[in-house]
Amino acid sequence: MKVIIVSNCVTSTYYEVVQTLFPDWTIKGAGFNEAERWLETGEKPEFEKYLKECDLYIGWPLDGLRLASALNPDAERVIIPELYFRGLHPDVAMLDGFWGPFSEGAPHTQTSLIALGARAIGKTAEETQALFREDVYEKLGYFDLYKTDRSRLVAEFGKYGIGLQDAFDYWETQRDFFYICHHPRSFVLVDIARNALKGRFLDEEAFARSESLRRTQPDRLAISEVWPVYPEIARRFGFEGGFTWLKQPQYAPREMSLSGVIDIIFESLGRMDDAWKSVPFIAECAKTLESV
Template sequence: MFSQIDKQILKSWRQYAVEPRLAKLTGRTLRNTGPRIAVLGNCQAFGLAYAMKVMDPSATVDHFSAIGRSRVANMDMLVATLATYDYVFTHDFLEGHLRGGGDSEELIRRLPKTVKTPAVTFAAFHPDLIYIQDKSEPLHGFIFGPLGPYHSAIGLFGYRAGLTLDETRAAFNENVFQALGYLDLWNEAATGFIENAKLYGFDLSTDLMNWARRGVFMYSIVHPKSFVLFDIAKRMWEKAGLKPPARDFGYYEIHDLARSEIFPVYPAVARVFGAQGGYLFKLQNHHISHTVGDFLNLPQYLGSSWKTFEKTGQEHLANPRVDAWLDDEKTKTYVMKLARENQKAGLKPTL
């Protein structure tokens, strides 16, 4: 069975080698007569590719996934495929996605026209979101819970520290967030984002300021809203020597990443940014034509998370941040104290 990138490569060759010949035989006029553009990368790559198609509807714009493993495609096949495009953009990707190895650096060496672009990572809105790495699976080997790979640091701390579910739920209050530094991460997140973009040759400082004026612009620490990806797509075009047209992207935008899991912006965190927050956790739903999907409130999310933790086993629940809290007796004792005091005071949020 073909993987996603295998199918995308086959589709690309059909478009490139077969469809023009069929059009010539049948007299059909090809719709896409502009440049061929390829966007390779993570979950943000589709949004970038879609934005480029909006910017030039005459272009052939194809998205190639660097998520998961190919069953057929190797680096030779990928390079040969991408060589048929006028412009190629890629996120960083590690060895293991393609058969026989090969990463984004090798792709750039073998196909110098490739432009590397930064992925968006921004934690200020979701300071509690963590991943739990499965050490037996180094490539995207995350432990999945009720919200896929997204876990709560406080939830994991409560489980490992021996708090009850109610006590852990009571830790989701402003005094605990303050103690853990959740309410003042903006400067660190903004500086890290801007400096990382500079490593790729992009100055996104003005864009970040504009996004911030629109409120919360992330669904999670790695899933930006579509207007963010549109602005980055424009910068990618400029770097490649293309001129982005004036376009009302908001009229055509697709919130592709909203189909995936959405981590809430906690109320005390949201107030820092003048936004409305809550504890509503959205489950992934990539079949919106069939079902509206489902959500979990805080007690449901924590209860389901703890079932995952119990099934996984303590020895597999390592996370650097939570490990540090547990190893620091002062932090551990203080957070547990606050959680228990909140619980006795009836401060157990739900939504």
């Protein structure tokens, strides 16, 4: 069995899980952006050759992609959509072109919605820091987002035959099971891979046995960035939370405080023109914060 796995930063974990479950398979993995570029430029003809020979594709939806035309049309497909969950980190926002707290030589667009909204209405850094509290989270709908984002994620993966309801119940016993919205702990990816293969390549007995991988799979994303679960949000789920961001460039991990993150965000916004203030989700947040 020749297998190709294509996703984003979770590719290596999916690769390792599938390789552990099926040690006799020949498996190759590629990041989505790299795979599309290789096909566009022809710089890795061996990759396109392998796609044409594949028996099984595991990865992102293929609609409209170069991957679809290069892949063996007879290959089986196990689609695993992009994983993104804001339930534990509802304050995370994405702003195009923004150099955020995790930027390292290139824009890293993740930022704080509260900081954006506060800056838009002229709050100082000190005033902004004071907005990180329970009543503000309530007004912004942060506590409601967990339920709606869980339902969205379960439904989205369910479209591809991946049942996550029971898996989610387990994840919720493991405290902060996402480092940041797109980076889960390894057991989350183990469960997604297991459930994606269940009923097609894993029978009930094999699926049950594979649960042990939750405890043995290395946590590859633990060395990446960490956005804290704010204390008032964490308490709703029975753990402590905090206000320490962790930036982990190679060989030099660095902790950042709430005040430090706000300073970085404000400095970055100061280098941009004011067009960011008109972004709808920022304008809406700013309007809410005016009434706090």
